[in-house]
Amino acid sequence: MSESKKEEIKVIEWLGDRVRLLDQTRLPRDEVYLETDRYQDIASAIAELKIRGAPAIGVAGAYGVALGALGIEAKSGEGFQKKLLKVIKDIGSTRPTARNLFQALERMQRVAESTKAVGDIKQALIDEALKIHRETLESDLKLSELGSALIRDGWTVLTHCNTGVLATAGYGTALGVIKKAAEQGKKIEVIATETRPLLQGARLTAWELQRAGIPFHLITDSMAGYFMKQGKINCVIVGADRIAANGDTANKIGTYTLAVLAHEHGIPFYVAAPTTTIDMSIASGDEIPIEERKPDEVTCFRGVCTTPDECDALNPAFDVTPNRYITAIITERGIIRKPYDRHLAKFDFSGKRIEAD
Amino acid sequence: MSESKKEEIKVIEWLGDRVRLLDQTRLPRDEVYLETDRYQDIASAIAELKIRGAPAIGVAGAYGVALGALGIEAKSGEGFQKKLLKVIKDIGSTRPTARNLFQALERMQRVAESTKAVGDIKQALIDEALKIHRETLESDLKLSELGSALIRDGWTVLTHCNTGVLATAGYGTALGVIKKAAEQGKKIEVIATETRPLLQGARLTAWELQRAGIPFHLITDSMAGYFMKQGKINCVIVGADRIAANGDTANKIGTYTLAVLAHEHGIPFYVAAPTTTIDMSIASGDEIPIEERKPDEVTCFRGVCTTPDECDALNPAFDVTPNRYITAIITERGIIRKPYDRHLAKFDFSGKRIEAD
Numbered sequence: 276m277s278e279s280k281k282e283e284i285k286v287i288e289w290l291g292d293r294v295r296l297l298d299q300t301r302l303p304r305d306e307v308y309l310e311t312d313r314y315q316d317i318a319s320a321i322a323e324l325k326i327r328g329a330p331a332i333g334v335a336g337a338y339g340v341a342l343g344a345l346g347i348e349a350k351s352g353e354g355f356q357k358k359l360l361k362v363i364k365d366i367g368s369t370r371p372t373a374r375n376l377f378q379a380l381e382r383m384q385r386v387a388e389s390t391k392a393v394g395d396i397k398q399a400l401i402d403e404a405l406k407i408h409r410e411t412l413e414s415d416l417k418l419s420e421l422g423s424a425l426i427r428d429g430w431t432v433l434t435h436c437n438t439g440v441l442a443t444a445g446y447g448t449a450l451g452v453i454k455k456a457a458e459q460g461k462k463i464e465v466i467a468t469e470t471r472p473l474l475q476g477a478r479l480t481a482w483e484l485q486r487a488g489i490p491f492h493l494i495t496d497s498m499a500g501y502f503m504k505q506g507k508i509n510c511v512i513v514g515a516d517r518i519a520a521n522g523d524t525a526n527k528i529g530t531y532t533l534a535v536l537a538h539e540h541g542i543p544f545y546v547a548a549p550t551t552t553i554d555m556s557i558a559s560g561d562e563i564p565i566e567e568r569k570p571d572e573v574t575c576f577r578g579v580c581t582t583p584d585e586c587d588a589l590n591p592a593f594d595v596t597p598n599r600y601i602t603a604i605i606t607e608r609g610i611i612r613k614p615y616d617r618h619l620a621k622f623d624f625s626g627k628r629i630e631a632d
Numbered sequence: 633m634s635e636s637k638k639e640e641i642k643v644i645e646w647l648g649d650r651v652r653l654l655d656q657t658r659l660p661r662d663e664v665y666l667e668t669d670r671y672q673d674i675a676s677a678i679a680e681l682k683i684r685g686a687p688a689i690g691v692a693g694a695y696g697v698a699l700g701a702l703g704i705e706a707k708s709g710e711g712f713q714k715k716l717l718k719v720i721k722d723i724g725s726t727r728p729t730a731r732n733l734f735q736a737l738e739r740m741q742r743v744a745e746s747t748k749a750v751g752d753i754k755q756a757l758i759d760e761a762l763k764i765h766r767e768t769l770e771s772d773l774k775l776s777e778l779g780s781a782l783i784r785d786g787w788t789v790l791t792h793c794n795t796g797v798l799a800t801a802g803y804g805t806a807l808g809v810i811k812k813a814a815e816q817g818k819k820i821e822v823i824a825t826e827t828r829p830l831l832q833g834a835r836l837t838a839w840e841l842q843r844a845g846i847p848f849h850l851i852t853d854s855m856a857g858y859f860m861k862q863g864k865i866n867c868v869i870v871g872a873d874r875i876a877a878n879g880d881t882a883n884k885i886g887t888y889t890l891a892v893l894a895h896e897h898g899i900p901f902y903v904a905a906p907t908t909t910i911d912m913s914i915a916s917g918d919e920i921p922i923e924e925r926k927p928d929e930v931t932c933f934r935g936v937c938t939t940p941d942e943c944d945a946l947n948p949a950f951d952v953t954p955n956r957y958i959t960a961i962i963t964e965r966g967i968i969r970k971p972y973d974r975h976l977a978k979f980d981f982s983g984k985r986i987e988a989d
Contacts, residue, residue, distance in 0.1 A: 303940040466946075469930065469938075471828060471852035477931070477938045485940050493945040495828035495930055496854040497886025501951040504888065529854025531861065532893060539892050573826065573852055574834070576933050581826070581834045583660040583842050588850040589823075594858040 284486075286444040287326060287335055289405060292345060294338045298325045299441055303482040314343035314362050321376070322369040324473065328442025329516040329552055330411050333375030335444070337404035339366045340383040344400045352393040359387050371564040372525055372593045374517040374554045379407050412445035414549035417607035422452035422512070422547050425603070425610070428461040430509035433499060436470045436527035437479035438514035438547065448547040449512040450483060452605060457489050465491035466502060470527060472572040472590065496529050503540040511537045515548035515604075522598030522615025523560025524548075528591055534600035546596075547605040550624050560595035568592050641843075643801040644683060644692055646762060649702060651695045655682045656798055660839040671700035671719050678733070679726040681830065685799025686873045686909055687768050690732030692801070694761035696723045697740040701757045709750040716744050728921040729882055729950045731874035731911045736764050769802035771906035774964035779809030779869070779904050782960070782967070785818040787866035790856060793827045793884035794836035795871035795904065805904040806869040807840060809962060814846050822848035823859060827884060829929040829947065853886050860897040868894045872905035872961075879955030879972025880917025881905075885948055891957035903953075904962040907981050917952035925949050 287296040293312040300323065301307045309320060317339030320326050326335045343362030349355035363380050370376065386403045390396045426432060432453055436442075439450035447454060457463045465484055470476035477493055484491045494502065502508055511533055517525040524530075524546050537544040557563065570588035574580055582588070604611040611618050644653040650669040657680065658664045666677060674696030677683050683692045700719030706712035720737050727733065743760045747753045783789060789810055793799075796807035804811060814820045822841055827833035834850055841848045851859065859865055868890055874882040881887075881903050894901040914920065927945035931937055939945070961968040968975050 468854075469828070471826070471854055474938050477943075481939045481943045485943070491944065493927075493930055493939060493943055495885070496852065497825075497828055497889060498946065498948060498951075500889035500892060501885060501948055502946075504951070528852070528858060532854060532857035532889060535857060535896050536889060536892055539896070570850075573850055577936055577938075579934055579936060581831050581933075582838045582850060586834075586838045586842070586850055587848065589855065589859075591855060591858055594855075594861070 284440045286331055286441055287338065287408075289338055289341070289401070289408070294342060296320060296326050296335065297441075299327060299479060300325055302441075303478050312342060312345070314339045314346065314366065317342060318366050318369050321366070327475070328437065329373035329375040329514065330415070330443035330445060330448065330549060331441070332370065332373055333379035333551060334408045334411055336366050336376045337379040337383055337407040340380065341401045341404040344387070344397045355393055355396065356387060359384075370566055372516045372566045373552075375549075375551045378551045382407060408444060411443055411549065414551070414607035415443050415446035415448060415451050418448060418547055418549060418605050419446055419451035419455040421607070421610055422545065422605035423455040423459060425543070425545060425605070426452060426456035426461060426463065426510065430461070431464045431466060431507055433466040433468070433502070433508045433511045433533070434480065435468045435476065435513045435530055435533055437475040437483070439480065439483040441479050441483060442514060448514040448549070449545070450480065452512055452547050453489065454487050457487065463489060465489055466508060467491050467493050468496045468499060468529065469493055470529065471496055475527070499533055500536045503536050503542060508540075508542055510543040510545060512545040512547055515546050515552045516593055517563050518546070518548060518553045518604065519557045519560050519563060520555045520616060520619055521559045522601060522604060522611070522613070522619065523563070524596045524598075524601060524604070525560060525563040525565070525593045526596065528594050531594040531596045534596040538600050543602040544600055545603055545605055546601055550606050550608055553606070553619065553624070555619065560597065563595055565594070566592040641797045643688055643798055644695065644765075646695055646698070646758070646765070651699060653677060653683050653692065654798070656684060656836060657682050659798075660835050669699055669702070671696045671703065671723065674699060675723050675726050678723070684832070685794065686730035686732040686871065687772070687800035687802060687805065687906060688798070689727065689730055690736035690908060691765045691768055693723050693733045694736040694740055694764040697737065698758045698761040701744070701754045712750055712753065713744060717741075727923055729873045729923045732906075732908045735908045739764060765801060768800055768906065771908070771964035772800050772803035772805060772808045775805060775904055775906060775962050776803055776808035776812040778964070778967055779902065779962035780812040780816060782900070782902060782962070783809065783813035783818060783820065783867070787818070788821045788823060788864055790823040790825070790859070790865045790868045790890070791837065792825045792833065792870045792887055792890055794832040794840070796837065796840040798836050798840065799871060805871040805906070806902070807837065809869055809904050810846065811844050814844065820846060822846055823865060824848050824850050825853045825856060825886065826850055827886065828853055832884070856890055857893045860893050860899060865899055867900040867902060869902040869904055872903050872909045873950055874920050875903070875905060875910045875961065876914045876917050876920060877912045877973060877976055878916045879958060879961060879968070879970070879976065880920070881953045881955075881958060881961070882917060882920040882922065882950045883953065885951050888951040888953045891953040895957050900959040901957055902960055902962055903958055907963045907965055910963070910976065910981070912976065917954065920952055922951070923949040
């Protein structure tokens with residue numbers, strides 16, 4: 276795991292009885308950390324995007340449950356479970372779209388329910404949160420390795436939002452694939468979209484790419500079509516917040532547009548995500564809840580309002596890319612191709628990985 | 633021309649021996665005017681986007697030439713012409729893409745060359761500039777009237793950048809069509825893209841729509857696909873900076889992406905522009921020069937830098953939409969449909985307007 280050490284970005288850490296996390300809203304200007312032993316602070320940090328990215332909020336959610344558990348005083352196992360459910364509910368009500376958060380919370384709940392001795396539950400929950408974090412890094416490294424085979428030497432890769440260490444608290448998904456390809460000695464150039472409204476591309480991906488020494492150009496989201504038409508983009512690779520059983524993929528707003536553009540230009544469009552992002556309980560993307568955020572993220576920028584007063588704005592945080600636009604889904608257990616419904620239905624989520632093709 | 637009076641936005645005015653223009657970079661927060669008798673200030677105002685929009689910079693360019701002419705001291709007609717050519721060259725070297733600027737400069741030059749008595753040239757140039765301005769307003773009103781027939785009652789119309797009074801110093805092109813439809817009593821709602829990097833949608837279109845009392849929602853450029861997929865957009869209407877002889881259209885960066893998205897969703901995609909935007913001297917959009925602007929328009933916003941230091945960015949100001957994506961081109965002389973090369977070749981640019989279909 277030398278890749279992780281090289282980065283030395285501690286996105287989120289368990290410190291025995293409290294959690295320390297990097298406030299990503301302050302990047303790239305300031306490296307400010309939040310340290311807390313209150314699960315409510317973790318919930319707020321998720322809601323306010325101090326920590327963001329589907330896998331990273333899964334990790335944060337798990338640590339949040341561990342913190343919440345440490346704070347519970349209960350005489351009976353039943354009393355403990357009841358209070359823990361409240362903690363899980365509070366953390367789960369922060370952001371609706373990313374599957375990983377709920378996947379992590381469900382794991383934490385199962386551990387709590389299956390640990391017989393009440394005295395052991397707190398430690399079991401801490402252990403499970405640490406395991407979720409560890410597995411996130413392992414998945415990232417595996418899927419990055421697998422995905423890197425799709426990226427050819429000399430390619431210019433377009434990516435959207437931030438899907439690196441900051442987004443996963445591991446190694447990264449889409450950006451992990453790019454970094455891995457570069458580490459293998461491939462000459463890769465990146466076109467990074469700024470990703471309005473919250474500029475995760477301009478603020479976070481630019482910051483990570485600079486640290487990784489990978490050459491890149493920043494563009495506004497509206498420029499992607501221009502550069503595709505010029506023949507300057509060899510592939511698009513993005514992360515995911517939730518993948519339905521048919522392969523439909525929710526990801527940062529703007530992803531769908533990039534997929535349509537890639538399709539129109541015959542450019543491969545890859546989604547990179549750990550299997551914890553896949554939600555087999557929903558048949559299609561129509562069922563994925565899309566978070567609507569406050570209009571002032573659109574009308575203002577860092578406290579500077581750009582519009583006239585009382586300007587109405589819409590702010591869906593995600594969109595859904597239908598499976599037909601997706602060339603392949605890169606997971607830690609293999610690269611999945613069309614037809615996604617059939618391939619995902621027989622996919623072994625717990626066993627050994629399928630062969631990449 | 634009550635529509636123009638109602639607006640009461642004086643984008644640019646000829647004041648006898650000087651020009652007064654609204655500094656659009658300060659909108660919507662401040663209404664600041666620049667008053668000058670130096671043509672160089674007009675050139676700078678165009679280069680710095682204090683005045684922008686293809687038709688408006690045509691008008692500004694013409695007034696700039698008139699100011700330049702007033703400042704010329706020359707003993708001979710030949711000396712005058714030589715100095716005037718320098719003025720025209722300086723103004724013409726500000727922004728390369730919009731056809732209207734060159735169209736206006738060519739008209740001014742022709743007037744100078746065809747006016748026999750040297751003593752009459754200055755007044756002839758002033759008269760021509762005023763005529764260009766007047767004709768811009770007339771074209772806007774005509775094309776808005778024609779285009780409004782395409783907009784149905786109850787529609788939600790998506791538009792990009794700013795194409796209103798501010799963009800033309802008249803009534804508006806794409807936004808003129810929308811305003812005209814609303815004036816006719818049609819219930820119209822607008823989705824306005826913010827239009828990164830310079831936020832002409834968020835700053836200028838929002839301002840104009842508020843003044844016109846037309847309900848609208850602002851979105852980031854990356855959200856257009858999301859709302860089209862939801863079935864919320866009935867048509868897209870945009871302006872143009874230059875239209876080639878085959879109908880290929882250069883317009884604000886991001887327009888091409890909207891055209892591809894509209895095509896994918898079966899939504900009509902209209903271009904509204906006066907015939908002064910059409911450049912019959914170039915066969916296709918491949919020949920339209922695309923202005924590259926400074927990267928800091930992408931990396932910073934109003935002095936606030938969003939990226940890490942020394943972040944590279946690309947900043948093409950326009951893109952070209954191939955004719956096949958354009959449902960119709962709305963001009964003051966009629967609505968043009970495919971095949972554009974054939975229809976434009978036989979188009980009467982100076983005579984009476986063709987029938988709208």
